[in-house]
Amino acid sequence: MVKFKYYRDDPIDDVPAPAWKMILSFAGITAIFVGYIFFWGALLSP
């Protein structure tokens, strides 16, 4: 079996990363991105 190092109190988990906040933030940023391209699509439509 391939070995691994197990950290009981891994320092990187000190940075909070709640799933709902991660999903919401991704959705929010994607919404800005999608809104922006549709804005240009509408602006450039004859």
Next chain:
Amino acid sequence: MSQTMFAAIFITLFFAAMIGVGFFFSRREKVAASSDNYILAGRRAPLFIVAGSFFATFVSTGTLVGYAGTGYSVGVSGYWGGGCFMVAAMWAGLWIVPRLRKAGITTVPEIFEKYFGGGHRIIAMILSLGRDLGVVASVVLVLSQIFQTLFGFGFLTSVLLTSGVVIIFTATGGMWAVMVNDTIQAAIIALGTMVMIPLGILKAGGFARFVSQIPAAHSDVMAVGMSQTVGWFLVGVFTMLGYQTILQKGLAAKDEKTARHAFFWGGLFSLFWYMVPFLTGILARVLFPSITPANAYYSMSSLFGVYGNVFFMCVLLMSGMSTVSACILGVTSNLSLDLYKRFINPAASEQELVKLQRACLFLIVAICTIIGHSFPYVVELFWIGGRVMASGLAPVLTVLLLWPKARRAPMSTMCAMIGGSLACIMAELYQSSMATHAAEEGAVVLLWSLDPILTGLPVAFLILIAGTLIETGRQTPEMLSSYSVKAELIKN
């Protein structure tokens, strides 16, 4: 003053300033003192510099010329393939970069060593190098072409001058010089290219006249179809999530808050700016309806007279130099830390490492130039490397950082990296062979083109998630105790 003379003066001043920045930071920041100082600016970079460097690294010659060509061909829908990098970058700044900083690493492959060991680190390094080397090889060639166009120099002279300047300021000032030069170039690139749009609209006879001449498909945001749109989005998101050159900017920031803000605000600005090359392409389509798409940027540059043309060629030069400098610094960190210090000479001192890192810069550019010039099809292969990295490395890195269970699954993480990469390569090879076969048969066929990342990513995620659940399900508390190590305290 002739075009050549104006270009010579402008570029000489620009090159002198960049080299000056390199020597200035070499002395002020003592970059030769340690690998951290050299590769990560001593982890002391302020917000403005990190955000500026972030933008400049994302904007390369491929962005200005390639995306203008995409805008010329398909219009505004091409933006799906450009702006999505920023979606992932802004998100990574919130959740990924702070965790990478906490791990205290310098290179992305190092995080795999932290949990699993050298084998994982090597695989991660190979996947990471595939993309960066491709970027360096192709951009170095474009830089030399710009010089050949402006001054009529030969290939070798052009490469020596453009790459030579990049190597000198990167070798002397390390990440500090790269980031400060990036920020200066970012300001000129952003302002210069944004000015091109209203000037181009004026040349087209005003906004209303310009809009009336745009082909209908060019303002349709879904013109390329759903499959291509989703493919582009996923390529952008996952390429960014494993893009070490950008992630290292977050590691170089002076603290976590600075890193978060730099990625968020730098990403937001870049997201808005990224429409500019596509608008340039659409303008070229209206003003020059019968050129090849690859010439869209060059044709637009030629609209603004001798001085304007030189200026926009210099903007192109800056975009390439900023990307190359950041990428070669990232590659040199992989070669020196992930390979040399880890496997060849673990006792190497910090000063020895910096010397090696400086030497590596020359080596990387030389090899990439030779490969790019003599074997252009290898550059094509390297470009596929970006998708392979996005299929194999990026999903595993992201899951590893956010899901603690995955850190206890060495087999699944290894298999996911290899499986995702192989699936992507196989999909690419299969589609290429089908296209070649169809061409040989002379058949008129409708080729169903699927972005290879749409094959690689599901394979990687499936192996990773299912494998991790199975692998960790068999682990007993006693077993975990035997593998337990004390986490080192890492300062932010």
